[in-house]
Amino acid sequence: MIKSLPKEENPREKAMTYGIESLSxxxxxxxxxxxxxxxxxxxxxxxxxxxxxGGFSQLNHVSYAHLIKLKGIKTAKAIEILSIIEIAKRLKENALPKQSLLSPMDIYERVKNELMFLKQEHFVILCLDNKNRVLKEKTIFIGSINMSVVTPREVFKEAININSAKLVLLHNHPSGDASPSPEDQQLTEMFRQLGEMMSIEIVDHLIIGWNQFYSFEAEHIFYI
Structure with a gap:
């Protein structure tokens, strides 16, 4: 336990003496x-x-299923870790200015630091209001992206639950090349058609690479 550690190694003692910001x-x-x-x-x-x-930055994307597979991490510890991560996400969301995302570059600037350096593909959505301001950001899936695993039910459920009028789809290519695959094209078209049926606009689908991104709305790859 923490209290059994020598005083010089005890992070609680260090935090009280030097401040919480001094901790690694x-x-x-x-x-x-x-x-x-x-x-x-x-x-x-x-x-x-x-x-x-894979490092501290990956805590932002770790799942309950992943955590409890790790030796020494059971349900209670996993839930505590996820609770702290969720608090951090909500604080970040509240701190962000309510800027309208009016262009592919606006969207890219918001998400580039989160998605560019990931080693696995992440499929993320931004739920928007009628003025294209972000209401919620949600990671839907981690792994190889295809139509069989990215289910419309999970995506549109998030939008419906918070009465979101619009969605932005996002995923990264760990290879760094943001060029869309045929599967990416099919996935985007499927969501556009379903969005029309449900009166939820798919504003864009961005693929994030290394200092580049592809916008399905602009039908163009942007190099930064």
Whole structure:
């Protein structure tokens, strides 16, 4: 447990003495986990968790199913980690200016830092109001993107639940090349047709690559 660590290694003591901002990523995570296991201290468990998910930045995309597969992480710890991540996401969302996304570049600027450096494909939606302001951002799927796994039900459910008038579809290409595949084309067309049936406009679908992105609305690849 944290309280059993030597004082000089105890992140709680360090936070009280020097301020919470003095803690490393591993120490912050250790405060959330609180306990290790028979084989590892809580600091060692925190370091291994970050190593296995691919680093601190990947916490933003980790899922419950992924967490509980990790040795030493059971339901309670997984839920606590996800709760902290969700708080951070909501604080970020509230802090962002309610800017209208009026062009493909506006959309790209909002999401580029989240999606450009990911090692797996992520399918994300932005739910918009009638003025193209973001109401909600949601990661729908992580893995290889195709029509069989990105289900319309999950996508449109998010929009309907918050009475969103419009959607932006987003996904990244870990290869860095933002050129659309035939599957990307088919997926976009499917969502456009379904959106028309449900009176939910698909504003655009962006593919994020390395310093480049493709807009299905503009039918053009942009190099940054």
């Amino acid at each position: 990523n591993v120490e912050l995570l250790a405060l959330i986990l609180r306990t290790g296991n028979k084989e590892e201290s809580v600091l060692q468990l925190s370091q291994r968790l970050l190593n296995e998910i």
